[in-house]
Amino acid sequence: MNTQHLLATLVLSGICIADVYGSDKDVYADFPITTKGYTGKAKTSVKYTGQTARHVIHNALKKLSSAGNGTANPGLKAQLLAYYEGKEAGRAIIDPITNGKFIVKQTIIDELSKGKNLSEKVYKGIISGWPGNMTGPEVLAFMIDKASMTEKGYDPLTGYDYTQLISKFIMGAVFYNQSIDNYLDEKLGPQKKPNNEPYKKGAAYTGKEHVWDEAFGYFGTPAHTMKLTAKDVYDIAKKKPEALIKADYNKDGVIDLKTEMAYGHAYYAAGFDKKGKTNYLHAITQAFLDGRNLIADAKGEALTDVQRGQLKAYADVIATHWEKVIAEAIFKYAGSTYKDLQKLKTVVENNGDAVAVFRDYAKHWSEMKGFALTLQTGKKNLGETAVALNRLAGFSPVLLGNTQISGVDANGDYTQKTSDSLEAYMLHMLKIQKLMVDEFSIQARVNDVLSSLDGLAKKLSSGHSAEND
Amino acid sequence: MITDLITDLLNTFFNPEKRVFVGYLLSATLLALSWLMWIERQGLQASLKKIFSLSIWWSTSAKADYKIFFINKMVLILLSPLLITQLTVATLIFYQWHEWFPSRPQWFVSWPDWLIAVMFTSSYFLLDDFMRFYVHRLLHQWSLLWAFHKVHHTAQTLTPFTVFRTHPVELVIFSLRSIFVQALAIGSFVFFVGEKVDLITVLGANAIIFVFNLLGSNIRHSHIAIHYWKPLEKIFISPAQHQIHHSLKACHHNKNYGVVLAVWDYFTGTHHHSEKNQLLVFGVNEPSVEPDQLHSLWGMYGVPVSAFFVSLNNIVKKMLDFEGKREKIPRFSFVFSDSNE
Numbered sequence: 001m002n003t004q005h006l007l008a009t010l011v012l013s014g015i016c017i018a019d020v021y022g023s024d025k026d027v028y029a030d031f032p033i034t035t036k037g038y039t040g041k042a043k044t045s046v047k048y049t050g051q052t053a054r055h056v057i058h059n060a061l062k063k064l065s066s067a068g069n070g071t072a073n074p075g076l077k078a079q080l081l082a083y084y085e086g087k088e089a090g091r092a093i094i095d096p097i098t099n100g101k102f103i104v105k106q107t108i109i110d111e112l113s114k115g116k117n118l119s120e121k122v123y124k125g126i127i128s129g130w131p132g133n134m135t136g137p138e139v140l141a142f143m144i145d146k147a148s149m150t151e152k153g154y155d156p157l158t159g160y161d162y163t164q165l166i167s168k169f170i171m172g173a174v175f176y177n178q179s180i181d182n183y184l185d186e187k188l189g190p191q192k193k194p195n196n197e198p199y200k201k202g203a204a205y206t207g208k209e210h211v212w213d214e215a216f217g218y219f220g221t222p223a224h225t226m227k228l229t230a231k232d233v234y235d236i237a238k239k240k241p242e243a244l245i246k247a248d249y250n251k252d253g254v255i256d257l258k259t260e261m262a263y264g265h266a267y268y269a270a271g272f273d274k275k276g277k278t279n280y281l282h283a284i285t286q287a288f289l290d291g292r293n294l295i296a297d298a299k300g301e302a303l304t305d306v307q308r309g310q311l312k313a314y315a316d317v318i319a320t321h322w323e324k325v326i327a328e329a330i331f332k333y334a335g336s337t338y339k340d341l342q343k344l345k346t347v348v349e350n351n352g353d354a355v356a357v358f359r360d361y362a363k364h365w366s367e368m369k370g371f372a373l374t375l376q377t378g379k380k381n382l383g384e385t386a387v388a389l390n391r392l393a394g395f396s397p398v399l400l401g402n403t404q405i406s407g408v409d410a411n412g413d414y415t416q417k418t419s420d421s422l423e424a425y426m427l428h429m430l431k432i433q434k435l436m437v438d439e440f441s442i443q444a445r446v447n448d449v450l451s452s453l454d455g456l457a458k459k460l461s462s463g464h465s466a467e468n469d
Numbered sequence: 470m471i472t473d474l475i476t477d478l479l480n481t482f483f484n485p486e487k488r489v490f491v492g493y494l495l496s497a498t499l500l501a502l503s504w505l506m507w508i509e510r511q512g513l514q515a516s517l518k519k520i521f522s523l524s525i526w527w528s529t530s531a532k533a534d535y536k537i538f539f540i541n542k543m544v545l546i547l548l549s550p551l552l553i554t555q556l557t558v559a560t561l562i563f564y565q566w567h568e569w570f571p572s573r574p575q576w577f578v579s580w581p582d583w584l585i586a587v588m589f590t591s592s593y594f595l596l597d598d599f600m601r602f603y604v605h606r607l608l609h610q611w612s613l614l615w616a617f618h619k620v621h622h623t624a625q626t627l628t629p630f631t632v633f634r635t636h637p638v639e640l641v642i643f644s645l646r647s648i649f650v651q652a653l654a655i656g657s658f659v660f661f662v663g664e665k666v667d668l669i670t671v672l673g674a675n676a677i678i679f680v681f682n683l684l685g686s687n688i689r690h691s692h693i694a695i696h697y698w699k700p701l702e703k704i705f706i707s708p709a710q711h712q713i714h715h716s717l718k719a720c721h722h723n724k725n726y727g728v729v730l731a732v733w734d735y736f737t738g739t740h741h742h743s744e745k746n747q748l749l750v751f752g753v754n755e756p757s758v759e760p761d762q763l764h765s766l767w768g769m770y771g772v773p774v775s776a777f778f779v780s781l782n783n784i785v786k787k788m789l790d791f792e793g794k795r796e797k798i799p800r801f802s803f804v805f806s807d808s809n810e
């Protein structure tokens with residue numbers, strides 16, 4: 001083989017590799033290894049399996065928290081804590097699991113990442129929207145304890161649906177906070193985790209590559225999201241058997257939880273986007289891809305100030321859209337809560353059976369509250385907006401005797417106080433919706449109490465006002 | 470701005486929500502023709518000549534209508550973004566009801582959707598028609614407002630385009646009236662009746678207004694004096710009755726303020742029937758109106774503003790006069806109050 005031939009082969013194969021790589025720039029996978037002097041066996045620098053493991057732990061907690069039988073249940077509590085703060089090997093994946101044709105590849109958490117828990121990653125600040133003046137980890141430990149004693153995660157005496165509260169608060173205090181306030185904020189600084197050094201000794205990825213990957217992992221969207229519609233991603237998170245073909249990007253017939261599954265916030269973003277008015281999921285994913293491409297293009301050199309500035313601009317796009325997704329969720333559940341209150345009032349007035357309606361009310365309220373707490377775990381201090389939101393929502397839903405939870409006593413029991421009426425509380429839900437629109441300019445606005453105002457205003461238009469008589 | 474203007478102009482003629490939508494102009498022409506030929510027993514040629522008479526459509530007064538029509542379109546394009554939207558006001562009204570009736574009573578829950586739509590459409594129509602009547606009345610009765618509304622009345626020939634002969638200040642007043650009426654109707658109905666509330670529309674236009682326009686609303690600003698059977702004129706204003714509103718005769722002044730319904734005039738004493746073989750001269754007869762300024766741009770845009778300040782000055786002077794007499798203190802002479810004496 002002469003030199004010319006060899007050269008031609010090299011150039012050609014180079015083009016081929018570049019081509020394959022180029023066509024997949026909209027998939028969050030296979031970014032090259034740029035770490036100088038890497039000697040290991042890895043073929044790509046992309047890695048966020050720890051985040052995937054935490055999503056799966058969150059899903060497990062959601063299932064387990066609704067498994068209570070209504071009495072103190074130390075066994076269940078121990079199980080919940082094993083996922084929340086334990087690191088033991090062999091913990092089973094409780095969700096997502098195979099559903100008919102929707103076949104899941106992994107069955108134990110260690111197959112994703114070993115020794116992961118949530119408690120070490122919870123936002124450490126005081127959670128002012130929750131009674132008892134507790135820190136993030138304290139709130140979760142407290143909720144888990146309470147949930148283990150309820151029947152199916154629901155406490156009819158307080159109107160708390162712990163399954164919803166725990167799940168939504170984890171999404172904020174762990175996923176959103178870690179991604180937005182940690183990785184996409186402090187860790188983008190010039191000194192922290194520089195790009196010209198491996199993240200840690202011997203790693204296949206640089207500091208900035210891994211920081212970015214971890215932020216992406218917490219968002220919870222499939223690596224090939226740009227090739228999917230919002231509805232596809234929504235169906236994948238719902239484990240619909242017909243979604244397998246969409247989820248299974250590498251065509252091996254199974255869902256790889258590491259790259260092909262949707263979790264947490266990505267699921268909610270997809271849920272709003274599939275209504276057609278917003279584009280949160282793809283805007284966020286695209287910004288993650290753009291940022292990751294920028295880092296890959298730096299080829300293992302330290303990022304310049306200009307590059308870091310651009311990266312921060314991508315981080316801003318992610319943060320703004322992500323915040324809107326949370327605000328949309330608060331809006332949606334405040335709307336459901338409003339409608340539940342309307343029903344509850346009618347049932348009570350007609351001496352009907354309020355139990356089922358109250359159950360819905362508690363669930364929707366807890367979803368709204370969980371997201372309201374989540375909204376306050378981002379990087380920016382929401383100031384007045386947070387105060388208004390917390391006051392409007394209160395520490396609990398207004399209960400049938402016009403009382404509300406006001407705090408937690410020394411024994412860890414709730415205290416109650418007289419509150420606004422159920423009727424006045426409806427207005428609070430309306431004001432929460434308005435607050436979300438005014439402060440976050442949200443567009444999807446699911447369950448808009450005022451939607452018919454909008455529709456009628458459009459129909460009437462300002463028609464013939466310019467005409468004299 | 471230019472494209473805005475063009476779309477706006479097209480919209481004026483091709484949107485059935487507008488008074489001079491081509492369909493309504495056509496129906497008005499056919500109605501006028503039928504009236505002249507069958508009721509007034511005139512020949513086809515004579516009727517057509519009367520309807521399309523150049524001395525009306527191309528009079529100085531009519532040409533002024535066309536000018537003001539174009540200029541106001543531009544004014545509105547600049548003005549409309551500044552105006553608050555009816556949705557904002559409707560939301561405020563909805564909130565206010567919620568404060569007053571926190572339990573949000575829901576009425577007519579068992580009514581079928583169509584009946585609720587009928588109720589909303591007719592209530593909105595009644596409220597809107599009343600407010601048009603009422604604001605029109607104020608425009609005539611308050612000298613401060615008459616200064617602006619006079620522009621509409623200085624028209625000496627009437628064509629369908631005379632509806633656009635309006636001072637910009639009046640445009641603002643009309644817009645605010647519409648915003649208020651729509652917001653009140655929407656905010657209140659959605660609050661008390663719920664999500665079933667709907668407006669009945671035909672080709673996208675309010676059904677009642679559609680019928681009103683199809684039945685020849687454009688003839689009220691014309692020289693074809695279509696009148697109704699007397700008892701009907703107590704309920705609906707006929708074209709001839711609105712022409713009386715534009716008449717120079719003293720006994721016709723301040724009559725027939727209504728738009729669709731005559732009942733508001735009837736119950737407030739400003740109702741006037743059409744007259745047999747009525748032959749009217751249109752315009753206003755006031756010393757303050759210079760004949761050669763009637764249809765000039767200055768006469769239509771500038772004079773009303775100065776008339777407004779003259780009238781404001783008079784009002785202030787009267788108030789000071791009154792205060793002075795009551796307090797028995799020697800009257801002060803204000804610099805600005807001397808200029809007009």
Ligand SMILES: [Zn+2]
Nearest residue numbers: 468469621715
């Ligand atoms: Zn008129």
Ligand SMILES: [Zn+2]
Nearest residue numbers: 469605618714
């Ligand atoms: Zn008038």
